[in-house]
């Protein structure tokens with residue numbers, strides 16, 4: 596499996612423009628959703644299945660009625676790559692399908 600190159604800051608900024616709700620957090624991108632606690636757990640399960648499918652896994656912070664997904668590419672030295680944006684887009688699709696709202 597090829598590892599994409601780390602993105603330049605300007606590239607990250609440009610890609611984030613096209614991904615409302617996601618923000619840069621150091622060498623990761625992250626987004627927080629809100630839903631009932633139970634539905635957040637469902638969302639985590641579906642995102643986990645997608646992560647396994649695409650071979651790219653987010654860090655997940657689960658709290659009452661809030662879940663935060665963040666992604667960096669470990670294979671690229673914990674830098675932001677196109678794989679993180681691919682995962683972010685997939686998370687947005689899953690979150691929308693499950694009625695999760697932007698926090």
Ligand SMILES: C[C@H](O)[C@H](O)[C@H]1CNC2=NC(N)=NC(=O)C2=N1
Pocket residue numbers: 596650651652653666667668669670671
């Ligand atoms: C072999 C396996 O697919 C790789 O180690 C994947 C697993 N999931 C991953 N997830 C993330 N976030 N970064 C990676 O570099 C990564 N590598």
